[in-house]
Amino acid sequence: MTKSTPGLSAIVLAAGMGMRMKSRLPKVLHPLCGRPLVDYPVTAAFEAGADQVVVVTSGQPELAQALEARYGKERIAIAVQDPPRGTGDAVRAGLGAVKNPRTLILYGDTPLLRAQDLTELLAALDVPGQDLSILTALLEAPFGYGRVLRDAAGAVIEIREHRDLRSDAERAIREVNAGMYAADTAKLRTAVAALQPNNAQGEYYLTDIVASLAKVSRVAAVIGDAEGLLGVNDRADLGRAEELLFARHREQHRKAGVTVHGDARIDSGVQIGEDAEIGAGVSLRGKTTIGPGARVDVGSVLVDAIIAANAEIKPYCVISQSSVGERAQLGPFAHLRPESVIEADAHIGNFVETKKTRVRRGAKANHLAYLGDTDVGERANVGAGTIICNYDGFVKRQTTIGEGAFIGSDSQLIAPVVIGKNAYVGTGTTVTEDVPDDALAIGRSRQVNKLGYAAKLREKLAAAKKR
Ligand code: UD1
Ligand code: CA
Numbered sequence: 245m246t247k248s249t250p251g252l253s254a255i256v257l258a259a260g261m262g263m264r265m266k267s268r269l270p271k272v273l274h275p276l277c278g279r280p281l282v283d284y285p286v287t288a289a290f291e292a293g294a295d296q297v298v299v300v301t302s303g304q305p306e307l308a309q310a311l312e313a314r315y316g317k318e319r320i321a322i323a324v325q326d327p328p329r330g331t332g333d334a335v336r337a338g339l340g341a342v343k344n345p346r347t348l349i350l351y352g353d354t355p356l357l358r359a360q361d362l363t364e365l366l367a368a369l370d371v372p373g374q375d376l377s378i379l380t381a382l383l384e385a386p387f388g389y390g391r392v393l394r395d396a397a398g399a400v401i402e403i404r405e406h407r408d409l410r411s412d413a414e415r416a417i418r419e420v421n422a423g424m425y426a427a428d429t430a431k432l433r434t435a436v437a438a439l440q441p442n443n444a445q446g447e448y449y450l451t452d453i454v455a456s457l458a459k460v461s462r463v464a465a466v467i468g469d470a471e472g473l474l475g476v477n478d479r480a481d482l483g484r485a486e487e488l489l490f491a492r493h494r495e496q497h498r499k500a501g502v503t504v505h506g507d508a509r510i511d512s513g514v515q516i517g518e519d520a521e522i523g524a525g526v527s528l529r530g531k532t533t534i535g536p537g538a539r540v541d542v543g544s545v546l547v548d549a550i551i552a553a554n555a556e557i558k559p560y561c562v563i564s565q566s567s568v569g570e571r572a573q574l575g576p577f578a579h580l581r582p583e584s585v586i587e588a589d590a591h592i593g594n595f596v597e598t599k600k601t602r603v604r605r606g607a608k609a610n611h612l613a614y615l616g617d618t619d620v621g622e623r624a625n626v627g628a629g630t631i632i633c634n635y636d637g638f639v640k641r642q643t644t645i646g647e648g649a650f651i652g653s654d655s656q657l658i659a660p661v662v663i664g665k666n667a668y669v670g671t672g673t674t675v676t677e678d679v680p681d682d683a684l685a686i687g688r689s690r691q692v693n694k695l696g697y698a699a700k701l702r703e704k705l706a707a708a709k710k711r
């Protein structure tokens with residue numbers, strides 16, 4: 245993160261619904277790798293040192309609410325542009341709220357923009373006599389973009405929109421306008437106020453400020469990479485942006501000392517410690533944190549999960565809003581539903597589901613169990629097929645299993661119930677009453693052996709079949 249530069253605002257252009265998304269949700273609120281699209285430029289602006297971001301919208305209330313909730317009303321201003329009459333008109337709307345001497349201009353739908361590009365744009369403004377800097381890119385296929393026109397000495401003199409190009413020579417120019425700018429606010433205000441809609445679309449083009457400012461001072465161009473300029477207009481673009489961003493995240497974590505296999509999908513807010521290993525097909529979402537040396541194996545899906553150091557998540561586990569302690573082992577095929585806490589050295593095996601449950605240090609539930617609203621004591625052992633009956637159709641109730649207790653296989657514990665320390669529940673017991681410390685609870689009917697009866701039964705059945 246860059247040190248906060250005093251006196252910088254950013255205007256993020258996000259007016260229009262984005263009809264090509266074919267959605268009820270405003271385009272810039274569509275999620276991408278765990279965050280809404282508009283978050284990317286807004287976050288990049290704050291990282292580049294802005295202390296105020298003005299978002300230009302078409303007045304959609306859900307957009308204003310989402311932004312204010314996320315960043316706080318003090319740092320976000322909403323400017324409404326209605327109707328949208330071009331990028332120049334949008335900046336004019338945004339400038340009304342700008343309170344700083346320098347302004348960054350970004351688009352709300354370009355999530356691959358990098359904060360380092362903005363840093364370079366801002367640095368260009370530090371040069372005396374440069375009041376505007378623009379981000380450009382060299383494209384193999386520049387069709388549709390505004391082109392950067394330079395004079396014989398290479399100085400930027402104008403940006404001309406694709407449909408306003410005048411010759412094949414101009415159409416062959418590969419340097420395009422990415423649509424990101426940094427400017428001296430006072431100069432920007434003057435240039436924007438003078439814009440006229442004299443062009444093929446009858447719009448106020450922000451790009452026209454380049455020609456007007458180039459006449460009185462120098463316009464700097466920073467050439468960024470083409471990937472950073474990908475704008476999201478439809479769901480195909482959204483898919484492309486997602487692939488690129490996930491690939492970028494995999495590389496970032498690999499550089500930081502994490503082994504990331506294959507196509508693991510790691511959201512933007514996820515943190516991973518050194519020497520952790522992330523399997524192919526894993527999806528790490530939301531605010532998930534993976535501790536150093538932990539392993540998340542093939543196919544697991546983690547949402548807002550906290551995994552401590554050296555824990556092992558075997559293949560195909562699903563974990564939501566839950567935590568797993570150091571060296572604990574989970575899965576394969578375990579399901580931790582919200583508010584599960586699996587402490588250090590505990591084991592949760594295949595086809596075990598937990599919800600609002602704490603499994604304390606060293607406790608085990610290794611096979612086929614449901615643990616809901618339960619506190620499992622240290623080193624307790626929950627046998628295969630154990631079901632906590634926490635819900636009677638009306639109310640959810642609490643179960644406590646004392647430390648060192650042993651719950652025999654195929655038991656049902658009907659909540660609310662307390663199993664004492666080191667108590668023993670016999671296999672196949674339906675527990676309806678508390679079990680004292682060190683007691684044995686057994687609640688099943690006695691077995692009866694009828695000698696020779698199996699043979700008799702077979703004869704009887706064979707005779708019936710012949711008839
Ligand atoms: C713009 C640039 C073009 C550049 C291209 C890069 C202009 C005139 N042209 O073209 O040089 O190569 O971006 O992608 O600026 N917006 C508003 N209000 C409006 C119009 C647009 O807020 O009235 C916002 C949109 O939400 C969008 C952004 O501005 O985020 C860009 O608008 P768009 O219409 O896509 O610009 P282009 O025509 O692609
Ligand atoms: Ca566009």
